[in-house]
Each structure stands twice: as structure tokens, then as C-alpha cells.
Amino acid sequence: MQIVTVVLAAIAALLHVYIFVLESLRWTAPSTRRIFGTSAEAAETTRELAYNQGFYNLFLAIVTVVGLALWGPIPAAGTALILAGTGSMLAAALVLVTRDATKTRAAMIQGTAPALAVVSVLLAL
Secondary structure (H helix, E strand, O other), X not given: OHHHHHHHHHHHHHHHHHHHHHHHHOOOOHHHHHHHXXXXXXXXXXXXXXXXXXXXXXXXXXHHHHHHHHHOOOHHHHHHHHHHHHHHHHHHHHHXXXXXXXXXXXXXXXXXXXXXXXXXXXHHO
């Protein structure tokens, strides 16, 4: 079960690093605007908000990776950090879909690996 948790949490972390890159570094790029369905004007207007949101996603990834690194040597700390990181990722996906049902696909992409990681960690306890 431990390897499943590591793989799922690592996938969730990598996805959130990718979201960081899109939101904080490439927000106004045409390819990123297509992914998020925003116009050039909307992207420019929301650039600062997206920049901040991207770092939030990066920090969740970092918390998760630190948790994975600590899971072996300090299991309680590793478990807590993995659950904090992936649980927050899952909560963010739930907020996204409950606010706007048209974002269900994005929420599923953002939330599936974290949800499975949370379940895997809890089963490993």
C-alpha cells in the first residue's frame, strides 16, 4: 500500500507544480488561456490573482513532497504532511466543482490523484 500512496501523492504533487507553472508563469500565454478558457483581456485582468493562486498550488505540492520524504523516517510527520497537502488539493477541487458545475472536468483532473492518495494513506494507518 505504501508504494501506491507514494505514486499517487507524487502524481498529485507533480500536477500541482504544473498548475503553478500555468498560473504563475504562463497565465497570459495563448496555450494557457485555451486550457483555462480565458480571453487575453481576462487573463491580463486576472494575472495577479492567478500568480498568487499558482504559488498556493506550488506550496501544496511542496508540503506533499516533504511529507513523502518524511514518511519513512518520521511516519507521523510524513502522514500529517501528506494528508495536509493532498487533502487541501482535494478540498480545492471540491470547491471548484461546487462553485461552478461546468468545471467538473477540471476538478476531476485536479482532485482524483489527491483523493486516491488520501484514501491510500488512511488505509495504510
